[in-house]
Amino acid sequence: MNTTDLAAAVRPLLPAHLARQRWYGAKHREAVELEILAVEELSAPFPAMVRMVVQASAGREPDGTPHVGAAERYQLILGVRPIDQAATVGEVATVGAVESDDGALFVYDGLVDAELGMALLHHVAPKHEASGVRPIVAEQSNTSLVYDERMIMKVFRRLSGANPEIEVTLALADQGFEHIAEPLAVWRTSGDDLAVLQRFLPGGVEGWALALTSMRDLLDEGVDPAAAGGDLGPESERLGVMTAELHLALADAFGTTSGDPGAWADATAARVASVQHPELDRDAIEATLGRIRSLSDAGASIRIHGDYHLGQVMRTDEGWFVLDFEGEPARPVEERRLPSSPLRDVAGMLRSFAYAAAVAVREQGPRATDEPAESWEQHNRDSFLTAYLARLDGSPLLPADLASTRMLLDAFELDKAIYEVAYEQAHRPDWVQIPLDAVRRLLK
Numbered sequence: 544m545n546t547t548d549l550a551a552a553v554r555p556l557l558p559a560h561l562a563r564q565r566w567y568g569a570k571h572r573e574a575v576e577l578e579i580l581a582v583e584e585l586s587a588p589f590p591a592m593v594r595m596v597v598q599a600s601a602g603r604e605p606d607g608t609p610h611v612g613a614a615e616r617y618q619l620i621l622g623v624r625p626i627d628q629a630a631t632v633g634e635v636a637t638v639g640a641v642e643s644d645d646g647a648l649f650v651y652d653g654l655v656d657a658e659l660g661m662a663l664l665h666h667v668a669p670k671h672e673a674s675g676v677r678p679i680v681a682e683q684s685n686t687s688l689v690y691d692e693r694m695i696m697k698v699f700r701r702l703s704g705a706n707p708e709i710e711v712t713l714a715l716a717d718q719g720f721e722h723i724a725e726p727l728a729v730w731r732t733s734g735d736d737l738a739v740l741q742r743f744l745p746g747g748v749e750g751w752a753l754a755l756t757s758m759r760d761l762l763d764e765g766v767d768p769a770a771a772g773g774d775l776g777p778e779s780e781r782l783g784v785m786t787a788e789l790h791l792a793l794a795d796a797f798g799t800t801s802g803d804p805g806a807w808a809d810a811t812a813a814r815v816a817s818v819q820h821p822e823l824d825r826d827a828i829e830a831t832l833g834r835i836r837s838l839s840d841a842g843a844s845i846r847i848h849g850d851y852h853l854g855q856v857m858r859t860d861e862g863w864f865v866l867d868f869e870g871e872p873a874r875p876v877e878e879r880r881l882p883s884s885p886l887r888d889v890a891g892m893l894r895s896f897a898y899a900a901a902v903a904v905r906e907q908g909p910r911a912t913d914e915p916a917e918s919w920e921q922h923n924r925d926s927f928l929t930a931y932l933a934r935l936d937g938s939p940l941l942p943a944d945l946a947s948t949r950m951l952l953d954a955f956e957l958d959k960a961i962y963e964v965a966y967e968q969a970h971r972p973d974w975v976q977i978p979l980d981a982v983r984r985l986l987k
Contacts, residue, residue, distance in 0.1 A: 544584055544593075544645060545643070546593060547582070548643055548644065549593065549641070549643060549648075550579045550595065552641035552642060553595070553641060556638050556639040558575075558577060561599075561617070563634065564635070565683045566683060566685065567700075568615055568701065569602060569610075569615060571605055572602035572604060572605075572610050573602055573603045573605075575600065575602035576599070576601060576602070577597055577598070578598045578600065579597055580616065581594075581595070581596040582595050583595075585662070585666050586659070586662045589625055590623065590628070590653075590656060590658060590659060591622070591623040591624075592622060592653050593620075593623055594619070594620055594621075594737075595621055596616055596702065597616070597619060598616050599614065599615045601614075612875075616701070616702040616703075617700055617701055618700055618702055618737060619652070620663065621638065621650055622650070622651050622653030622655075623649070624651075625645070625646060625647070625648060625649070626648060626649050628649070629649035632651045632652065633655075635652075636655045637652075638651055638652070654678055655678055657676050663698075663738075664696065666730075667728055668696075668728035670728075671694060671727060673691045673693070675691055676688050676690050677689050679695075684700065684869065685699050685700050686698045686700060689743055692745050693742070693745075694727060694741065694742065694743050695740070695741055695743040696738055697739050702736075704734055704735055704876065705736055706739075706869065706876075707849075707869050707870055708736075708867065708868045709729055710868075711793070711796075711846065712724075712725075712726055712739070712741075712868060714793075715792050715793070720788070720789065720792040722789065722863060722864050723864060723865055724743070724864060724866075725742055726739050727741060727742065744857055744859050744864055745859075746860060747859040748858050749853065749856070749857055750782065750853035750854065750855075750856040750857065750858065750895075753778065753858060754896065754923075755899055755902065755903055757773040757775035758899055758900055758903030758904075758916065758919055759773070759903055759906070760773030761773065761915055761919050762903060762904070762915055762916075768919045769922060775919075775926075776922055776923060776926040778863075779896075779924075779926035780927065780929070780930040781862065781930070782863050782930075783926065783927040783930030783931035783934070784930045785856075785863045786889065786892065787931045787934035789888075790847070790888070791938070791940070793845050793846045793847065793885075794843065794845045794846075797845065797882070799843040800844045800882060802843055802884055804835050804838045805836045807841075807883070808833075808835045808836045808954070810958070811828075811832055811957065812828075812832055814962060815961055817965065818961055818964055818968075819968075820968060820979070822979055823961070823964065823979075824983075828961075828986065831953075831954065831957065831986060832954070834950065835951065835954045838947055838951065840942045840943055841884065841951060842884060842939065842940055842942045842951070843885075843941075844882040844884060845883075845940065846882055847882070848865065848870070848888045849879055850867070850869070851888035851889075851891040851892055852891050852892060852895035853892070853895040853896070855867050884955065885940050886941070886948070886951050887955045889928070889931060890955035890958070892927060893924055893927070894960065894963070896920050896927070897981060899920075900916035900917070900919050904916045956985055957982065957985045957986070960982045961978070963981075964978045964979060964982065
């Protein structure tokens with residue numbers, strides 16, 4: 544197959560195809576310039592599998608302002624079949640029909656094709672055999688394939704050189720940290736991490752799903768959270784212990800430096816300046832940040848998870864496991880690698896408990912009240928945080944005195960809630976009251 548001619552034929556179809564992908568970060572920008580940087584045939588003959596790297600540059604934001612940021616590179620794994628053998632893949636996975644020296648061809652997302660999924664496993668990890676494959680369709684930033692319910696391959700869509708997911712997971716495995724799905728194979732080329740094959744966790748349930756189930760049980764039963772049939776408290780406690788052990792392993796793997804409360808406060812101040820909402824009490828926020836800047840002991844700064852919440856942890860029969868160490872996808876990869884206080888991860892998890900409570904109340908509709916949700920949130924916050932602090936008692940990762948630890952944790956929760964205000968304003972305006980209430984609570 545002439546991949547150069549294929550790329551030229553596919554190029555006009557890419558804007559519409561990419562705009563339908565959840566992982567494509569430039570979908571809301573106008574006048575984005577697309578360039579095909581590389582094309583590689585991975586398997587042939589038909590159905591052929593072609594890897595393509597596409598660069599999205601500049602463009603304008605929805606309000607007309609020029610986009611600020613570096614060009615973004617995306618990886619496509621395309622399937623190619625003769626048009627009379629076109630697969631039924633749905634609109635999202637369809638790229639379109641093109642003409643070539645081989646006749647009319649149908650081009651589509653190859654990761655939805657079981658035959659090509661097996662070919663990709665052979666290409667990436669030829670030592671690992673499997674008899675079946677299924678895609679996971681719920682992901683947003685990447686695409687994963689599950690093989691025989693034993694292995695999972697995460698194919699990175701946005702390329703950024705060495706991927707933090709692989710970097711951190713390999714480092715934790717070297718430390719003997721058992722609460723990750725250990726890597727079995729890594730696919731790299733030209734300085735980019737393209738995919739990772741890991742052990743699959745069968746029967747695992749995301750922490751978010753467990754939290755919503757627990758909240759629903761509480762609202763149905765109308766009892767104290769600790770007495771509800773779906774009490775999550777014991778699991779929140781175990782999650783707190785595991786999170787502390789994660790931070791100890793990360794500190795051992797990547798080292799520690801002294802915490803920098805001034806820099807952390809400055810980062811929050813910059814975030815506040817970028818958020819436009821009339822209900823933010825900017826004077827109170829600045830007063831809080833002033834107290835953070837004056838801390839003489841802020842504990843350590845370490846490599847952290849960076850996007851830690853209930854959707855990033857999974858409960859299996861073996862215990863809690865941590866998922867996805869890529870950090871916040873919207874941030875440049877260099878920023879995602881920057882060390883910070885482990886309490887930033889803790890704050891992310893605490894905010895996740897708050898969101899689970901709020902979402903469950905919204906599901907219940909007018910008949911639900913906030914009081915049970917607040918009790919559930921506090922119960923699980925206390926269980927998680929008490930266990931976490933007990934496991935790190937005396938550790939230099941945290942400030943030596945509890946008052947400084949609490950003050951710093953509140954500051955990171957405040958930072959996260961302000962981020963959430965901006966997010967909800969842009970994506971779910973009717974949800975913005977959830978983080979605004981948290982900002983008010985934290986400022987008290």
